[in-house]
Amino acid sequence: MRRARAWLFGVLTAPRRALRHIPVIRRVGFHAQRLSEGLDLHFFRTLVISLTGIVVVATVAVTALEPEKRSLSGLVDSAYWAVTTVIGSGDASYVTSGGGYIIGWLLAFFGVAIVAALTAAIVGFVIEFLLKEGQGMGASGYRDHIVVCGWNGTARELIEELKSDEFDAKVVVLHDTERSPAGPGCYFVRGDATSADDLERAGVPEAAAAIICPSDSSNEADMRSILTVLAIETMAPQVRTVVEVNNPKHVEHVRRAKADEILVTSRLASRLLARTALYPGIAALVTDIVSGGEGSELYRVRLPDDYVDLTLDDLATRLRGEHNATLLAVARGDHTLVNPPTDFRLARGDTAVVVAETLGDLHPMRPDEALDLDG
Incomplete structure (x- = not known):
């Protein structure tokens, strides 16, 4: 009788719960x-x-x-x-x-x-x-979305990338300006990325990931990014935080703030330029892989259960033959194995980093799923 009542209560309240999840x-x-x-x-x-x-x-x-x-x-x-x-x-x-x-x-x-x-x-x-x-004074109302905290040239490019990606994520921009800098297609919240109230309006507690972009190239902008990471980690530690850092010396401080991913744009660009000088075509190849639109793109995907216990060669062959995808690396937890040993066997929960023009039957990793695997 108690189970029947619980079932009936769930049936009656399901529409109301569903309405509460609609962003509008x-x-x-x-x-x-x-x-x-x-x-x-x-x-x-x-x-x-x-x-x-x-x-x-x-x-x-x-x-x-x-x-x-x-x-x-x-x-x-x-x-x-x-x-x-x-x-x-x-x-x-x-x-x-x-x-x-x-x-x-x-x-x-x-x-x-x-x-x-x-x-x-x-x-x-x-x-x-x-x-x-x-005016950006509302609340996003989204769930499992991506919040971009701050605004710069990198933020502009990454939003265009997110719009063209097969992941099709909702994007919220949190920035202290009078008008939305992102244009149509993104929900705008005007506020301070270090403020708990403004992060709440951007829906950070229910977001899949937060990307923190420094407003300029100064050290003060990096310090503000660290404060933003601390605010997000305090409010919603389950949200995956990705931080762009200006100064490589600040990476350790950002890591201590418990950021999940850190990207030093200047270091990445300089190393890519060096490789391109030594090996012509590297820059064009990397740009094509990591950019959206036409051509091959970089994905981290979940693998079917029947792939468990495959060797690296068998995994690469099946990905190429069944999904037209080229294997680059295998991710296990928070470790990415680019060149595993010869006796490597795929375990349950492992994911693959592949290059493909389209995912087909493969399923991309969501930011919250990646965080569960890494943490």
Whole structure:
């Protein structure tokens, strides 16, 4: 019996839970909660009590003034007439006495005032919602999305990359500026990436990953990135944090802040340039692999269960033959094995880093899944 009740409760509450996960519904709820904090509840309580009292008095008075209404059923009809008159749809022919006409006029007048007040409140809420959303003062309402904290040239390029990737993730940009720097297709939250409230509005606690980009090339920007990582790790340690660092000397500090991935853009560029100088074509090859659009791209993918216990050669052969993908490395936990030993065997939970034009039947790793495997 208890299980049946639990099942029935789950069935009845499932639609409501599903509605709460819709981003638009969550955004409207955020604005409604924020506006409700500034409402004068005493005023609305007094308005409701007054309206109820007027309807009751009008019902009794009309029942007493109209001879044909002096019965229990007439009292019910009078109550219905009073309510409909207040909301503007009452039957004017219901009353025939002079007193009944006066009560009907008073109810209609009071009803116009009530409807006007409610209409003004609704219009005010809609205008407030649209203005705040346009200014980046709303809440994203997303789940399993990617939050970009800060803005620079790297952020602009990575958002274009995310838009073209097969992962198809929702992107939220958190930056302290008047207008969204990312353009259409990204939800904009105006705020400070080190603020818990602004991170909450960006949906960081329910995000899949957060990318922190320094606003400029200064050391102060790196320090702010470290504070952002600390704020995110304190609020949502399960969220995967990827940080761009200006100065290589700050990598250790970012690592101590418990960032999951660290990228020193200047170091990566300089080493790639050096390799290209020694081996022509390397830069073009790497650019093609890591960029979206046409051509082959780099993916980290989950492997089917029947791949377990395969050797490296067998794994490479099956990936190439079944999925037209070229194996680059095998990832096991937080270790990436680029050149495993000859006796290597694939274990359950291992993932593969491959180059392919399309994933086909393979499934890309989500940021939250990668974090579970690494941690």
